[in-house]
Amino acid sequence: MSLLTFTPHSILRRPLLRTSADFLRSSPLPGLLSPEPPPYSFLRFQILYRAPNDPRRASSSACGIPVGAGDLVRDAGAAAAVLAGAYGLVFIFDRLTQRNLIKQSLSRKLVHILSGLLFTLSWPIFSTSTTARYFALLVPLVNCLRLLVHGLSLVRDEGLIKSVTRDGNPEELLRGPLYYVLVLILCALFFWRESPVGVISMSMMCGGDGVADIMGRKFGSVKIPYNQSKSWAGSLSMFLFGFLVSLGMLYYYSALGYFQLDWSSTLQRVAAVSMVATVVESLPISEVVDDNLSVPFASMLAAYLSFNV
Numbered sequence: 001m002s003l004l005t006f007t008p009h010s011i012l013r014r015p016l017l018r019t020s021a022d023f024l025r026s027s028p029l030p031g032l033l034s035p036e037p038p039p040y041s042f043l044r045f046q047i048l049y050r051a052p053n054d055p056r057r058a059s060s061s062a063c064g065i066p067v068g069a070g071d072l073v074r075d076a077g078a079a080a081a082v083l084a085g086a087y088g089l090v091f092i093f094d095r096l097t098q099r100n101l102i103k104q105s106l107s108r109k110l111v112h113i114l115s116g117l118l119f120t121l122s123w124p125i126f127s128t129s130t131t132a133r134y135f136a137l138l139v140p141l142v143n144c145l146r147l148l149v150h151g152l153s154l155v156r157d158e159g160l161i162k163s164v165t166r167d168g169n170p171e172e173l174l175r176g177p178l179y180y181v182l183v184l185i186l187c188a189l190f191f192w193r194e195s196p197v198g199v200i201s202m203s204m205m206c207g208g209d210g211v212a213d214i215m216g217r218k219f220g221s222v223k224i225p226y227n228q229s230k231s232w233a234g235s236l237s238m239f240l241f242g243f244l245v246s247l248g249m250l251y252y253y254s255a256l257g258y259f260q261l262d263w264s265s266t267l268q269r270v271a272a273v274s275m276v277a278t279v280v281e282s283l284p285i286s287e288v289v290d291d292n293l294s295v296p297f298a299s300m301l302a303a304y305l306s307f308n309v
Contacts, residue, residue, distance in 0.1 A: 047125065048124040048125060048256060049124050049125070049126065049127055049128050049256075050124075050256050050257045050258075051128070051193070051256060051257035051258045052128050068129075070127075071127040071128075071129040071131070071132070072131075074126070074127045075126050075127050075129070075131065075132050075135035075136075076135060078122070078125045078126045078127075078135065078136070079126075079135045079136065079138045079139060081125070082118075082119065082122045082125070082136070082139045083138065083139045083142060085118065085122075086115060086118075086119070086139060086143060089111060089114060089115060089118070090111060090159065090160060090163050090164070091159065093107040093110060093111050093163050094107075094159035094160075094162060094163050097162055097163065098159075098162075104162055104163075104168075105166070105217070106214065107162070107163055108163060108164055108165065108166065109210050109213050109214050110210075111163050111164055112164075112180065112206065112209075112210045112213075113206050113207060113210035113211065114206075115180075115206070116180070116183075116184055116202050116205060116206035117202070117203070117206045117207060117245070117249075119136075119139060119140070119184055119188075119202075120187075120198075120199060120202045120203075120206075120249060121249075121252065122136070123136060123188070123192065123193050124193065124253075124256050124258075133188055133189065133192045136188050136192075137185060137188050137189060139184075140181045140182075140184040140185045140188070141185065143181050144178065144181045144182065144185065146160070147173045147174065147177055147178050147181060148173075148174070148178070150170055150173055151170055151171060151172075151173035151174035151178065152170075152174070153170050156170065160173075161173070164177045165177070175290060176290050176291075176292050177292075179290050179292040179293050180205070180292045183201070183202070183205060183292060183293070183296045184202070187199075187201055187202050187296075193253060193258045194258070195307075196250055196253075196259055196261070196303065196307055197300055197303040197304050197307065198300075199246070199249045199250060199253060200246045200249070200250070200270065200273055200299055200303045201296045201297075201299040201300045201303060202249075202296070203242060203245040203246040203248075203249050204242045204245075204246065204273070204274065204277040204295055204296065204299040205292060205295050205296040205299070206245070207241050207242055207244070207245030207246070208237075208238045208239070208241050208242025208243075208245065208274065208277055208278070208281075208295070209238060209242075209277075209281055209291055209292075209295045211237050211238070211241040212234040212235065212237045212238035212241070212281060213234065214237075215233050215234055215236075215237035216230065216231045216233055216234025216235075216237070217234075218233075219231070219233040220232075220233045220234050221233075224282055226282075226283075226284065227282055227283065227284040229284070229286070230281075230282045230284075235278055235281070235282050238274075238277065238278045238281050238282075239274050239275060239277075239278040242273075242274040242277055242278065243270055243271055243274040246270045246273070246274065247266075247267070247270055250266065250270070269303075269306040269307060272302065272306055273299055273302040273303045273306055276298055276299070276301075276302040277295050277298055277299045277302070280294050280295060280298040281294070281295050
């Protein structure tokens with residue numbers, strides 16, 4: 001009977017473990033069961049980088065390799081992933097067009113909208129090193145070379161031509177699509193994640209102008225008096241979606257610590273930029289200056305002046 005009622009004093013003296021965390025901390029195998037990863041764990045990997053001055057930013061020694069080498073590996077991998085995504089996007093819409101699931105005109109505009117916005121959203125994937133923007137630039141640079149090669153008919157890619165041109169003419173690749181890619185290069189090179197100017201310009205060109213064309217074709221029966229090729233529905237969509245997409249992008253970068261914004265004044269400034277971009281897009285100058293140049297450059301100037309960069 002005494003064996004059944006015997007309780008070692010060491011157990012009585014030991015406090016009860018009330019939570020799973022207490023158990024893990026007291027485990028004889030702390031390296032395997034500890035709720036906190038060891039200081040040089042290879043499993044810690046950031047998907048999005050916060051701004052360097054953001055107190056929530058994780059330590060730069062998150063990987064068990066030197067910081068400089070880690071940045072290079074990270075940025076090279078990010079560039080490869082974003083480039084693969086860009087090719088995949090065109091491939092998907094090419095297949096949808098071939099199967100007659102969507103019209104070629106809609107496919108072209110959806111590629112116009114998504115390509116630039118996804119590229120802008122990908123910037124925080126790259127490291128905070130000074131060379132990160134140049135790795136990101138590889139994506140539009142490769143696409144720029146691709147447009148030149150196919151636009152000059154050195155190589156023919158029917159999928160690319162159908163996805164991004166109006167009439168299936170390869171020479172069209174050397175106009176609107178090429179200007180579009182050049183704007184991506186300029187925004188990444190000169191503004192990057194350091195200024196809201198580039199983000200807003202991309203939002204106006206992709207979100208505003210892209211949606212304006214779609215809505216104008218579908219609901220644009222009432223034309224603007226001074227430009228019969230533009231409609232009130234398209235211009236209203238240009239203003240509204242340019243405004244909303246710009247705010248969404250600014251919030252995204254603000255949440256990651258890249259921009260510190262006073263939102264009451266930011267709303268007014270973005271609305272002013274969106275109005276400028278809308279007016280420029282509605283002008284009868286598209287035969288002289290492509291919208292992929294006039295809209296982003298007008299947005300750049302307006303944002304530069306509005307945000308006192």
